[in-house]
Amino acid sequence: MTIYQNLIAGEWVGTNATKNINPSDTNEVVGLYADGSAEDTKNAIAAAKAAFPAWSRSGIWERHVILKKAGDEIMARKDELGALLAREEGKTLPEAIGETIRASQIFEFFAGEALRLAGETMPSVRPNIGVEITRDPLGVIGIITPWNFPIAIPAWKIAPALCYGNTIVFKPAELVPACSWAIVDILHRAGLPKGVLNLVMGKGSVVGQAMLDSPDIAGITFTGSTGTGKRVATSSIEHNRKFQLEMGGKNPMVVLDDADLTVAVEAAANSGFFSTGQRCTASSRLIVTEGIHDKFVAALTEKLKTVVVDNAMKAGTHIGPVVDERQLKTDIDYIEIGKKEGAKLAFGGELLTRDTPGFYLQPTLFTEATNQMRISREEIFGPVVSVIRVKDYEEALATANDTPFGLSSGIATTSLKHATHFKRNAEAGMVMVNLPTAGVDFHVPFGGRKGSSYGPREQGKYAAEFYTTVKTSYTLA
Ligand code: ADP
Numbered sequence: 001m002t003i004y005q006n007l008i009a010g011e012w013v014g015t016n017a018t019k020n021i022n023p024s025d026t027n028e029v030v031g032l033y034a035d036g037s038a039e040d041t042k043n044a045i046a047a048a049k050a051a052f053p054a055w056s057r058s059g060i061w062e063r064h065v066i067l068k069k070a071g072d073e074i075m076a077r078k079d080e081l082g083a084l085l086a087r088e089e090g091k092t093l094p095e096a097i098g099e100t101i102r103a104s105q106i107f108e109f110f111a112g113e114a115l116r117l118a119g120e121t122m123p124s125v126r127p128n129i130g131v132e133i134t135r136d137p138l139g140v141i142g143i144i145t146p147w148n149f150p151i152a153i154p155a156w157k158i159a160p161a162l163c164y165g166n167t168i169v170f171k172p173a174e175l176v177p178a179c180s181w182a183i184v185d186i187l188h189r190a191g192l193p194k195g196v197l198n199l200v201m202g203k204g205s206v207v208g209q210a211m212l213d214s215p216d217i218a219g220i221t222f223t224g225s226t227g228t229g230k231r232v233a234t235s236s237i238e239h240n241r242k243f244q245l246e247m248g249g250k251n252p253m254v255v256l257d258d259a260d261l262t263v264a265v266e267a268a269a270n271s272g273f274f275s276t277g278q279r280c281t282a283s284s285r286l287i288v289t290e291g292i293h294d295k296f297v298a299a300l301t302e303k304l305k306t307v308v309v310d311n312a313m314k315a316g317t318h319i320g321p322v323v324d325e326r327q328l329k330t331d332i333d334y335i336e337i338g339k340k341e342g343a344k345l346a347f348g349g350e351l352l353t354r355d356t357p358g359f360y361l362q363p364t365l366f367t368e369a370t371n372q373m374r375i376s377r378e379e380i381f382g383p384v385v386s387v388i389r390v391k392d393y394e395e396a397l398a399t400a401n402d403t404p405f406g407l408s409s410g411i412a413t414t415s416l417k418h419a420t421h422f423k424r425n426a427e428a429g430m431v432m433v434n435l436p437t438a439g440v441d442f443h444v445p446f447g448g449r450k451g452s453s454y455g456p457r458e459q460g461k462y463a464a465e466f467y468t469t470v471k472t473s474y475t476l477a
Contacts (some may be wrong), residue, residue, distance in 0.1 A: 001029070001031065001032045001276065002015065002031075002032070002407075003017040003032045003033070003034060003137050004017075004031055004032065004033045004034065004177065004181045004201075005180070005186050005201075005436070006034045006036050006040060006044075006198075006199050006200050006201055007035045007049035007185075007188060007197070007199040008044045008047055008196055008198050008199075008200070009033040009041060009044075009050075009194055009195045009198070010047075010048075010188075010194025010195060011194075011204040013034075013040070015198075016034065016035040016037075016038065017033055017034055017035055018032070018033060018034040018035045018461070019031075019032060020032070020033050020088050020176070020177055020178055021087065021089045021324075022090075022321070022324065022357045022358075023089070023312075023321045023324055023358050023359050024051070024083045024086075024087070024090055024310075024311040024312045024313060024320060024321050024325050024356055025311065025357060025358055025402060026357045026358060026359075027356070027357060028087070028244050028356075029072040030084070030087050030088045030178055031166055031177075031178055033177035033181065033201050033268045034177075034201050034202070035201065035202050035203070036171075036200040036202030036206070036207045037202065037206060037207075038206055038207070038209075038210040039052075040200050040207070040349040041169070041171075041200050041202075041203075041206075041207045041210035041211060041213070041214075042210060043210070043212075044169045044199075044200045044450075045169050045214050045216050045217060046200035047168050047194070047195035047198055047340065047477050048140040048167040048168060048195055048196070048198050048217070049125065049167070049216050050142050050168070051194065051195030052137075052139055052140060052167045053191060054137070054193065055136045055165060055166075055196045056139075056165040056166070056167075057065065057073050057165075058115045058165065058169060058193075058288070059228075060115055062109075062191075062475075063114040063163055063165070064111050064112075064114040064115050064166055065111075065123075065164060065190075065191070066162070066190045066191050066192055066218065066398050067107050067108075067111035067114060067159060067162060067163060068107070068108065068111035068186050069077070069186075069190040069191070070107045070159075070183070070186050070190050071104045071105070071107030071108040071111060072108075072184065072185065073105075073186045074100060074103050074104035074107060074151075074155075074259065075101065075104040077100075078097050078101055078104065078400065079097060080097075081151065081179065081182055082096040082097030082099070082100045082311065083096070084153055084178050084182065085099060085176075085178075085179050085402045086099060086312040086320070087178075087312070087313065088150060088175070088176045088177075088178045088179065089147060089148070089150050089175070089176050089312075090276065090312050090320040090322070090358070090359070091275050091276065091278075091312060091320050091400055092319070092320050093312060093315075093317075093320065094313050095275055095320075096281060096312070099149060099150075099151055099152045100133055100151055100308045102152050102155075102442055103151040103154075103155035103183070104155075105240055105442045105443075106151070106152070106155040106156050106159050106442050106459070107155060107159050107233075109159070109442060109443055109460075110159035110160050110162070110163040110463075111163075113163050113194060113461065113464075115161070115165045115243060115272075115278045115281050117135070117164075118124070119132055119133050119135065120132070120133040121133075121135035123423060124251065124474060125385070128474045128475055128476060128477045129474055129475065129476055129477065130240045130474070131349075131472060131473070131474055132472070132473045132475070133470060133471070133472050133473075134273050134470075134471050134473065135164065135464060135467050135468035135470055135471070136165075136467070136468060136470075136471050137164050137165035137467065137468060137469075138166055138218040138219045138242060138467060138468065138469055139166065139167070139199060139217075139218030139219070140166070140167050140168070140169060140213075140216055140217050140218055140219075141157075141159060141161045141166045141167070141168050141169075141217070141218065141219050141467065142168075142169050142171070142214075142217040142219070142220040142221070143153060143154055143157045143161065143168055143169070143170040143171065143219060143221055144171050144204075144208055144213040144220065144221070144222045144223070144224065145170075145171070145173055145180070146159065146213065146223050146224040146239040147173035147175040147225055147323055148172075148174045148275070148278045148279060148280070148323070148381075149177040149279075150172070150176035150178070150180065151174075151180075151182075151183065153223050154170065154172060154179070154180050154183055154461075155168075155183065155356075156442070156446075156458055156459050157182065157223075157458070158170060158197065160188075160458075160463035160464070161221075161466045161467050162192070162197070163214040163467075164197070164467040166218075166467055167196045167197070167198075168197045168198060168218075169197065169198045169200060169211060169217065170184065170198065170199050170200070170203060170334070171200050171201070171202070171207045171208055171211060172199075173204075173224075173465060174201075174203060174204065175204070175308065175323060177201045177325075178352055178383070179202070179293075180199065180201070180374050181190050181199065184199040186199060186390070195320075195348060199439050200379075202434075204228065204314060209226070209231075211333060212232060212235035212236075213235065214239075214398075215239050215278075215430075217239075217240060217241060218242065218326070219241060219242040219243065219244070219388075219466065220232055220236055220241060220242075220243045220244070220245070221243070221249075221451075221458075221462050221468070222244065222245050222320070223245075223249070223467060224247065224416045225247065225250050225475040226247045226379075226451065229245040229454070230249040231243060232360065233245065233401075233454065242455070242466065242469075243454070243455060244454065244455035244456060244458070244466045245453060245454040245455060245460065246280065246446075246447060246448070246453050247408075247451065247452055247453065248379035248381075248405055248407075248451065248452060249280045249281060249379060249405045249408060249412070249448065250285060250376070250377065250378070250379055250398070250403045250404070250405045251271070251281060251282060251283045251284065251285070251405070251408045251409060251428070251437045251438075251454050252283065252285045252287050252400035252403070252409055252410070252437075253267065253271055253283040253285070253286050253287065253344055253398040253409075253410040253411070253412065253432075253437055254287045254288075254357070254393075254397070254400055254409075254410065254411040254412065254413075254417060254422065255267055255268070255286060255288040255292060255411075255412045256289050256292070256393060256396065256415065257288070257289045257290075257291035257292045257329035258414045258415050258418075258422055259292060259296075259412035259413050259414065259434075260412070260414060260434070261292070261295060261296065261299055263294060263412055263434050264292075264365070264412035265296065265299045265303055267410065267412055267432075267434065267435055267436045267437075268286050268296075268300055268356030268385075268412075268436075269300060269304070269307070270285065270307075270436040270438070270439070271283035271305050271354050271410065271437045271438050272284060272286070272363070272365075272383070273304070273319055273363040273383045273385070273387035274318070274319065274381050274436075274438070275309065275320075275383075275438070276319055276320055276321065276322055276323070276382065277380070277381065277382045277383035277384060277385070277409075277429075278322070278323060278327075278381055278382065279421075279438045280407055280423055280436050280452075281407055281408040281438035281439075281440065282381075282436040282437065282438050283385070283408075283410060283432070283436070284376075284379070284380060284384065284385050284386065285376055285385075285386060285388060285399075285403075285476075286300075286387045286388065287371075287388045287390055287396045287398075287400055288387055288388070288389060288390065289303075289390055289391070289392060289396060290389060290390070290391060290392075293387075293389050296379060296387075297346060297365075297387055299348050300387075301346055301365065301426055304347045304348065304363050305347075305362055307319055309321075309352055309354075309357065309362060309363070310354050310360070311354060312358050319363060319383060319470055320359075321358040321359040321360050322359040322360075322361050322382060322383075323359070324359065325359060325384065326361075327381065328351075328359040328361060328382075329387070330380065330381070330382065331361055331364075331380060331381075331382030331383070331384055332351075332361075334374070334375055334378075334380045334382070334384055335349050335364055335384060337374050337375060338366045338369070338373065338374075338375040338384070341367040341369075341373040341374060341375065342368070343367070343368055343369040343370075343373060343375060344366060344367045344368040344385060345364070345365075345366060346365045346366065346367040346387070347362070347363065347364065347365040348361075348362035348363050348364035348365060348383075349364045349416065350362045359384065361383060362383075363383040363385075364382075364383060364384045364385070365385055365386075365387065366384070366385070366386040366387065367387045368387075368389070369386035369387060369388050370388065371388050371399050371402055371403075376388060376417075376454065377403065377404070379405070379459070393418050393421075397421075397422060397425060397426070400406065400426060400458045401426065402425045402437035403450075404447045404451040405448070405450055405452045406427050406428045406429060406449035406451070406452050406453075407428060407429055407430065407447075407448030407451035407452040407453065408428055408430040408431070408432065408437040408438065408448070409422075409427070409428035409430070409431050409432070409437065410431070410433070410435065410436065411426075411431075411432070411433055411434075412434055412435040413433070413434070419433045419434075427449060427450065427452060428448060429445075429446075429448035429449050429452070429457070430446070430447075430448070430451060440459075442459060442460075443459070443460050444459065444460045445457035445458070445459060445460050445462040446458045446459045447459075456463045
């Protein structure tokens with residue numbers, strides 16, 4: 001089998017490799033991908049540093065053309081790349097193709113943004129002096145990504161980093177190197193100068209750690225677990241480096257008595273279980289008022305009975321497998337914890353056997369949960385959802401906000417008063433009314449509060465906050 005290598009200083013390198021395994025069929029090796037070393041990482045950082053002066057002064061048309069070419073190629077290959085994504089990560093083929101289209105749209109968006117770079121000019125308070133405010137690129141950006149969105153998250157970090165004139169060392173998650181390799185290959189062929197984008201696949205403890213330890217990385221953008229996020233933060237403070245973190249969520253979805261039941265059930269099923277519950281915006285706490293509680297639970301349970309869990313590549317599959325054995329164990333452990341804590345297992349909880357060997361788990365619904373239980377407080381990152389019964393809207397809002405996290409928050413209601421109040425008072429970076437908590441657009445800010453996020457928002461024009469630094473210049477006229 002060929003080894004998909006790392007890209008360092010414009011050359012494909014690396015002879016050590018690890019297997020990329022399909023979670024829908026563990027007999028299938030998706031490919032062999034390079035397992036980079038600390039030395040490779042140092043070389044990549046040096047290459048990115050060397051490439052920065054020229055790239056930071058490159059013309060905006062050159063950046064536009066490269067980003068646009070990448071977006072166009074990803075769109076043209078959406079079915080093939082979507083299939084690769086479904087095979088390495090386990091989300092269903094339609095979900096994976098949707099994510100690939102989104103990656104393309106992100107490149108198209110930042111291709112446009114490259115042509116809209118602008119600053120401000122204003123008079124000084126002192127006579128005969130002009131002031132200009134411009135944005136400079138940061139320098140070398142370290143990009144560390146998780147496994148749950150193998151093409152969209154790399155796209156939403158790589159595209160703005162390049163658009164604003166930075167160079168990159170990119171380390172994807174160990175479990176999903178294939179989509180990352182594909183987009184780096186596309187950008188390389190689209191004409192990026194040597195060293196502008198370096199790919200170092202490998203272990204977090206080796207490649208990731210070497211990035212954190214480097215004084216030559218000007219900014220790290222990270223999406224992943226809270227534990228690793230803390231490491232990024234402390235190392236970045238030490239190096240006086242800018243950093244941006246997107247970590248966990250325990251996103252609430254409130255369902256009020258006046259909700260449209262069909263809308264509420266669709267939103268809850270989508271938020272909680274699609275993409276196997278492996279989205280940081282997934283809703284794992286359904287906070288339901290008394291008057292609709294039993295009807296809602298009955299309707300959601302009926303819906304879950306119709307959900308097909310199977311091989312991600314099979315037509316008709318609604319939910320693919322869990323990503324790997326370690327995550328499956330976490331999910332099962334939390335199901336046991338929920339039972340021991342006294343929540344009622346209303347649906348699911350069992351492992352499933354399918355034609356191909358994979359990590360198949362039934363969507364799992366707990367009822368009679370309290371907001372103090374571990375299953376309601378800790379991020380599980382699987383298809384495991386708890387229903388919490390509350391008296392009224394006020395208790396629902398207080399419960400929704402009573403969490404260490406603050407990424408996304410949703411409400412199902414037909415009341416303008418409650419929807420408006422909830423939008424204003426939900427302690428979250430993103431609020432959804434009559435929509436799933438997951439599923440966001442590519443051209444608007446993405447990010448959270450409290451324990452979920454740190455630093456400026458990602459995506460849309462707000463991305464410039466992280467990938468640039470402001471310069472104020474004064475000129476005597
Ligand atoms: P998860 O538990 O979901 O895999 P992680 O935070 O471990 O979440 O992984 C997110 C990303 O962080 C991955 O690319 C992983 O390789 C990387 N990573 C893990 N450990 C470290 C570390 N010590 N330093 C830098 N990056 C790391």
